[in-house]
Amino acid sequence: MAVRVDLNISLDGFATTTDATPENPFGSDWGRLVEAYTSTRTFRERVLHDTSGEGTSGVDDKYAAAYFEGVGAEIMGAGMFGFHNFPDDPEWKGWWGDEPPFRVPVFVLTHTPRPDITMAGGTTFHFVDTSPEEVLERALSAAGEKDVRIGGGPTVVRDYLSAGLVDRLHVAITPILLGSGIRLWDDLRGLESEYTVTSETAESGIIHVTFRR
Amino acid sequence: MAVRVDLNISLDGFATTTDATPENPFGSDWGRLVEAYTSTRTFRERVLHDTSGEGTSGVDDKYAAAYFEGVGAEIMGAGMFGFHNFPDDPEWKGWWGDEPPFRVPVFVLTHTPRPDITMAGGTTFHFVDTSPEEVLERALSAAGEKDVRIGGGPTVVRDYLSAGLVDRLHVAITPILLGSGIRLWDDLRGLESEYTVTSETAESGIIHVTFRR
Numbered sequence: 145m146a147v148r149v150d151l152n153i154s155l156d157g158f159a160t161t162t163d164a165t166p167e168n169p170f171g172s173d174w175g176r177l178v179e180a181y182t183s184t185r186t187f188r189e190r191v192l193h194d195t196s197g198e199g200t201s202g203v204d205d206k207y208a209a210a211y212f213e214g215v216g217a218e219i220m221g222a223g224m225f226g227f228h229n230f231p232d233d234p235e236w237k238g239w240w241g242d243e244p245p246f247r248v249p250v251f252v253l254t255h256t257p258r259p260d261i262t263m264a265g266g267t268t269f270h271f272v273d274t275s276p277e278e279v280l281e282r283a284l285s286a287a288g289e290k291d292v293r294i295g296g297g298p299t300v301v302r303d304y305l306s307a308g309l310v311d312r313l314h315v316a317i318t319p320i321l322l323g324s325g326i327r328l329w330d331d332l333r334g335l336e337s338e339y340t341v342t343s344e345t346a347e348s349g350i351i352h353v354t355f356r357r
Numbered sequence: 358m359a360v361r362v363d364l365n366i367s368l369d370g371f372a373t374t375t376d377a378t379p380e381n382p383f384g385s386d387w388g389r390l391v392e393a394y395t396s397t398r399t400f401r402e403r404v405l406h407d408t409s410g411e412g413t414s415g416v417d418d419k420y421a422a423a424y425f426e427g428v429g430a431e432i433m434g435a436g437m438f439g440f441h442n443f444p445d446d447p448e449w450k451g452w453w454g455d456e457p458p459f460r461v462p463v464f465v466l467t468h469t470p471r472p473d474i475t476m477a478g479g480t481t482f483h484f485v486d487t488s489p490e491e492v493l494e495r496a497l498s499a500a501g502e503k504d505v506r507i508g509g510g511p512t513v514v515r516d517y518l519s520a521g522l523v524d525r526l527h528v529a530i531t532p533i534l535l536g537s538g539i540r541l542w543d544d545l546r547g548l549e550s551e552y553t554v555t556s557e558t559a560e561s562g563i564i565h566v567t568f569r570r
Contacts, residue, residue, distance in 0.1 A: 323547070
C-alpha cells in the first residue's frame with residue numbers, strides 16, 4: 145500500500161503543454177510528450193481497447209504495465225479531469241471515453257463538486273472539495289491493500305510531494321524542450337534526500353527516473 | 358572541428374548553485390552537482406594532478422576523458438572565470454591553480470579586458486570584449502583542426518545554443534533538485550529538432566544526454 149505518482153515531463157521539466165486550442169485541446173506538443181507511452185502495447189490495450197497485440201514491448205512498456213498494476217484508487221486535479229476546458233458542461237465525463245482505463249474509484253479535486261459518475265469497467269468518479277490530505281485518506285480507504293496513484297496534474301502532484309505524502313515517484317523524461325508550461329520540479333529543493341533515485345533509459349530515448357522511499 | 362558544450366545540471370535543470378558564500382565560493386551544492394565527475398580517474402589526474410590512478414573508471418570517466426579529447430580552444434564567460442567573485446583583483450588567474458587543465462588558448466568574455474595571462478602547461482587566458490560570434494571565430498582559428506568548447510556558464514552556453522552555433526551538447530544530469538540557480542534550458546524550445554538526442558545512465562546515477570547534429 146503506497147502512494148504513487150507517474151508523470152511524463154520534458155527535458156526542461158514541463159509536465160503540461162501550452163499549444164492547446166479549443167479544437168485541439170491537447171495540442172500537438174502533448175502527443176510528442178507522451179508518444180513513447182501511447183505507443184506501448186499496454187497503453188494500446190488498456191486505454192484504446194486495441195486487442196491486436198500491437199505496440200512496443202520494451203522498457204517503456206514495462207513502465208506502462210507497472211502503471212496499471214496494483215492501483216486501487218486514483219486522485220486527480222480538476223484540470224486533469226477537464227473541468228478547466230469544459231467548466232460549464234454538466235455532462236462532461238473526462239477525456240477517457242465510456243470505459244476509462246482506471247477501473248477503480250477516482251477522486252477528482254474540485255471546488256464545484258457534482259454527483260458521482262459511475263462508468264463502465266469499474267471506474268467511478270467522485271468529486272471532492274476537501275484538502276489533499278483528506279482526499280488521500282478517502283482514497284487509501286477505498287484502495288484497501290492496494291496503492292493510491294496521484295494522477296496529476298503537476299500542481300496537484302507537487303502539493304503531495306511537498307507534503308511528504310508520496311512513496312514512489314516515477315517520471316518519464318522525453319528528450320524534447322517545450323519552453324513553457326507547468327514545471328513539475330518547482331519548489332522541491334532537496335526532495336531526493338528522502339528517496340533512493342534510480343534511472344533507466346528506454347529504446348525510445350525516454351529516460352525513466354524513479355524516486356523510491 | 359566542432360563546437361562543443363559539456364555541462365553538469367541538476368534534475369530540475371540548474372547549471373549554477375546559490376549557496377555560495379565569500380568563504381566557500383562554490384557552496385556545498387556545487388560539490389554535490391559535480392561529485393560524479395570529480396570522482397573520475399580522468400578528473401583526478403587532469404585537474405588535481407593526482408597520478409595515483411585512483412578514481413572511478415566507468416561511464417562517467419568515459420565522458421570525463423572525452424571532455425578533454427580533441428579540444429583546441431575554450432570559451433568561457435566572466436562568471437565562470439571568477440570575475441564576478443573577484444572583480445577588483447588584478448592578480449586573479451581563475452579557479453584552476455598554476456597549471457590549469459585546459460592546456461589550450463582560453464577566451465574569457467568580459468567587458469573589462471586585461472592583458473593575456475600565460476599559465477604553466479599550455480593554457481593562455483585571453484580576455485575579450487566582442488560578440489559571441491567574433492570570439493568563436495578567434496577560437497576556431499586558434500583551435501586549428503581541433504574542437505572549440507563553450508565551457509560555460511549556462512548563460513553563455515544558451516547564447517551559443519540560441520544562435521545555432523553548437524554542434525554537440527553533452528549534459529550530465531545529477532538526480533538532485535537544487536530549486537534555484539540559472540537554468541540551462543530556458544528559452545530553448547524545440548532545440549532538439551536540430552539534433553539527434555541520445556541518453557545513457559552511469560553507475561553513479563548520473564544521466565548523460567547528448568545532442569549531436
